[in-house]
Amino acid sequence: xxxxxxxxxxxxxxxxxxxxxxxxxxxxxxxxxxxxxxxxxxxxxxxxxxxxxxxxxxxxxxxxxxxxxxxxxxxxxxxxxxxxxxxxxxxxxxxxxxxxxxxxxxxxxxxxxxxxxxxxxxxxxxxxxxxxxxxxxxxxxxxxxxxxxxxxxxxxxxxxxxxxxxxxxxxxxxxxxxxxxxxxxxxxxxxxxxxxxxxxxxxxxxxxxxxxxxxxxxxxxxxxxxxxxxxxxxxxxxxxxxxxxxxxxxxxxxxxxxxxxxxxxxxx
Numbered sequence: 001x002x003x004x005x006x007x008x009x010x011x012x013x014x015x016x017x018x019x020x021x022x023x024x025x026x027x028x029x030x031x032x033x034x035x036x037x038x039x040x041x042x043x044x045x046x047x048x049x050x051x052x053x054x055x056x057x058x059x060x061x062x063x064x065x066x067x068x069x070x071x072x073x074x075x076x077x078x079x080x081x082x083x084x085x086x087x088x089x090x091x092x093x094x095x096x097x098x099x100x101x102x103x104x105x106x107x108x109x110x111x112x113x114x115x116x117x118x119x120x121x122x123x124x125x126x127x128x129x130x131x132x133x134x135x136x137x138x139x140x141x142x143x144x145x146x147x148x149x150x151x152x153x154x155x156x157x158x159x160x161x162x163x164x165x166x167x168x169x170x171x172x173x174x175x176x177x178x179x180x181x182x183x184x185x186x187x188x189x190x191x192x193x194x195x196x197x198x199x200x201x202x203x204x205x206x207x208x209x210x211x212x213x214x215x216x217x218x219x220x221x222x223x224x225x226x227x228x229x230x231x232x233x234x235x236x237x238x239x240x241x242x243x244x245x246x247x248x249x250x251x252x253x254x255x256x257x258x259x260x261x262x263x264x265x266x267x268x
Contacts, residue, residue, distance in 0.1 A: 047094045050086050054097060057083045058104055065108045069246075073113040080105050080118055092125070099148040102126035106155045111246070116159045123159070126152040146183035147190055150176045154201055161205035164212060166220060173202040196234040197243070203231035203260070204247040210255045221256035228258035235260065240268070 057079045064072035064079075083105060087095060106122035109115050130148035133141040143149060157172035176198045184191025206224045210216035216224075238244050248265035 047090055050090050051095055051097070054083050054086055054095065054101065058101060061105065061108045065112050069112040076108050077113045077115045077118075080109055080113075080115065080122070084118060084121075099126045099130035099145050099152070102129070103148055103152050103155060106152070110155050110158045110162070116162060119159050120156065123152045123155045126155075142186075143179070143183060146179050146187065147194060150179040150183075150190065150194055150198070153179070154198060157202070158205055161209045162212075164209055166206075166209060166223070169205060169209065170202075170223075173198060173205075196237060199227075199231040200234045200238055200244060201247060203227040203235065203258075204244070204251065207254065207256070207258065207260065207262075208247070208251050211251050211253055213255075216255060224256040225258050228260050232259065235265070242268075 061076050061079050064076050087097070102122045103126035106119045106126060109119035109122065113119075127149055130143070130145040130152060132144050134144050135141055153172045153176040157169045157176070160166075160168035160172060177195065180190050180195040180198060184195070203224075206227045210220055210224055213220075235244065244265060245268055248262055251262055254260060254262055
C-alpha cells in the first residue's frame with residue numbers, strides 16, 4: 001500500500017499549482033497589455049496620419065485660394081469636405097486641431113465657394129476653441145485666442161453678407177469689435193490693426209450686400225453710408241492691402257452712393 005503524501009509534499013504541490021496559475025495569469029495580463037499597447041500605437045499613428053492629411057488639405061486650399069479663388073471653388077469644397085470627414089471620423093479630442101485650422105477653412109469656403117453652410121460650421125468650431133476661457137493666474141480667466149475668435153466672427157459676418165442677412169452681419173462685426181475693445185489692452189495688433197480691418201470689412205461687406213439686392217431700402221443705404229463713413233480712415237490707412245482689394249472686387253456698383261472710390265480700391 002502506497003504511502004500517502006506528507007503535509008509538506010501537499011503544500012509543495014499546491015504551491016506549484018498556485019505558481020503555475022500566477023504565471024498563466026501574468027502571461028495573460030502581459031499579452032492583453034501588449035495588445036492594448038499595440039492598439040494604442042496604431043491609434044496614435046492613425047491620428048497622426050489624419051492630422052498630417054488635414055494640414056496637407058489646408059495648404060492645398062490656401063494655394064488654390066491664392067491662385068484663383070472662385071475659379072477653384074469645386075476643388076476647395078472637395079478638400080474642405082474631406083477634412084470635415086476626417087474630423088468626424090477621429091474627433092477633435094483625438095486630432096487636437098487649432099482654432100486657426102478651422103478658421104482658415106471657413107475663410108476659404110466663404111470667400112471662394114458657395115458652400116456657406118460648411119463655412120459656418122467651421123467658423124463655429126474655431127470660435128468654440130478660441131473663445132473658451134483659460135486661467136491666467138493673477139490675471140484671472142482670459143479668452144484662449146482672442147485674435148482667432150475675432151477673425152472667426154468676421155468670417156461669420158462675411159457669410160451673413162452673402163446671405164443678404166444685414167442683422168446677422170452687423171451682430172458678428174459688433175462681436176469682433178467687442179473683442180478688440182476688451183482684449184486690445186493686452187495685444188497691440190488686436191487693438192489697432194484688427195480693429196481697422198474689422199471696420200473696413202464691415203463697410204465693404206455692407207456695400208456688397210446691398211449690391212446683391214434688387215432694391216435696398218433707404219434704411220439699409222443709410223446704414224451702409226454710416227459704415228463707410230466709420231471706416232474712412234481705416235480704408236485710407238490700409239490702402240492696397242490684398243484683402244481689401246479682394247473684397248472691393250466683389251462689389252459691382254456703389255449702390256448707396258457712399259464716398260468710397262471702388263475703382264481705386266479694386267486696383268491691385
